[in-house]
Amino acid sequence: MTKVLILGGGGMIGQKLAQKIIAENTYPDLELTLFDRAFPATSLGCEAITGDVTDQATLTGLAATRPDIIYQLASIVSGQAETEFDLGWAVNMMPMWHLLNALKDEHILSGNTYRPRFVFTSSIAVFGGPYPEKISDEFLSAPQTSYGAQKAACELMLTDFSRKGFVDGLSLRLPTICVRPGKANAAASSFFSGIIREPLNGVEAILPVPNSVRHWHASPRSAAGFLVHAASLDTELLQGRRALNLPGFSCTVEEQIEALRRVAGQGPVDLIKPVRDEAICKIVDGWPRNFEPTRAIDLGFKAESSFDEIIETYIADDLNS
């Protein structure tokens, strides 16, 4: 039996991951548990526990079930972590600390035999400018948001608890996930999806930044693929550097729009309305634009190789569902 626990299992990526694990029968004898504050109306047919990661006793209880694989995806988004400082650290960092300690206790209780695979969704927000043209695997983490600082602190803890053998963890620095299905969210990056998703649904979309803005993208399908791949990776190959810059596709907003025209024609493109938003311009200006994720590619992580493909993935997986 393989026990898999997804913290943040009610979120967009958590749901994609659970769907993939179930649909592809990744684990022959699967016991899948999702944990989140809330879940979508449609059930995936696996256990779904409603709770809050800030409750330490809850985390201790989850650790006591000794999952073989733990995905830690639960967090508040960057915009909220920036406006609600205390909440950001309380949700995005402290639960990691308590959970790792609870898992260490289980490791010790088990006579050092229990050592779960622990996959943490970090973010390219661990980086801060000024940037080189392409961010290498050896570029410093100097976050300029609370969200990025919290993710980076979690990476450090996970690496150290892993080095000591209490868990076997890795941190995945996800690109911006695009095209996100559903509604726009509070993230400043929301428009990167919005300018594709809304037009494909016949709805007008606001573009708050210049066409020349370059960013780093991967699809929700790639994100789920990264997570499944990370769970089976030989972590010895990481040689102690357990935080990975993942592959993605770098393009400008103009290139996003060109891809939309190629894939769906001029009609959707006409629904994109440029309305500059200085606040969003300023935030986005501090973001990474391109990466050279050599290690992750060598380790077999795969993402899209064009923005056309990212749009096609959205159409295939999410447009009419």
Place this chain on the structure above:
Amino acid sequence: MTKVLILGGGGMIGQKLAQKIIAENTYPDLELTLFDRAFPATSLGCEAITGDVTDQATLTGLAATRPDIIYQLASIVSGQAETEFDLGWAVNMMPMWHLLNALKDEHILSGNTYRPRFVFTSSIAVFGGPYPEKISDEFLSAPQTSYGAQKAACELMLTDFSRKGFVDGLSLRLPTICVRPGKANAAASSFFSGIIREPLNGVEAILPVPNSVRHWHASPRSAAGFLVHAASLDTELLQGRRALNLPGFSCTVEEQIEALRRVAGQGPVDLIKPVRDEAICKIVDGWPRNFEPTRAIDLGFKAESSFDEIIETYIADDLNS
């Protein structure tokens, strides 16, 4: 009046710092408080509070005195943090979290006017191999010890609390401090000082690593100088990157010994006995060897430019005291 608080004020560097501030009359109307678990027998004539940084109420009380400048030097050494995992995180990280939160509370209580300068002694242990020949200011922090992970996590917190304006902090990644006066300690780096200090005191010293080992050094006098300089620095110049690789001098053990011969003659050199210790060799093999600390040099931080000078500093400041 300038209120200065030194956490870890009973330790070697804390004492050097306090002595320097007092002797040089750095602040005209000084109110200096040292805090530590224990103090040397000789008092410096300033307030010395005995306590433990792991006691949260104590930290809240210290924050409530609203020091203008806070030096956070309190920590356990790398060797102890490695063998006593829980204690390492409890001493080397959690107090930073609680202290920063207590200072944030004071900031808010003061109507956002109280914003202390906060100088944190981080370490080159935030780095982990493989290394480039010289570590640049943009090289990633990928610690391979708990001590390094704890220091790096503190850096992230201090930077984020500073970015939000609650404190005005910077983290100094100190080189290995050499020549340490007094007795050998539990740090694996202890021999770098020992092979100079013991012979100068007519005592045999064990050299546990090959002559070819290269490392990164600065004197206790330089360390105190870094700390005083950091307290008066215009932090706007840091442009959000508040953790600094400091200047030092890179040399091999062989070059250390050659410098000892030049400064003190063959007699002391004959007291160095090579007795290889595989455990220490393995630890030291994971350490940085050389840096290119351009930012810190441009910001006016100064260290020795030869190992001869480092030895002469020890002789002048500590040999017969």
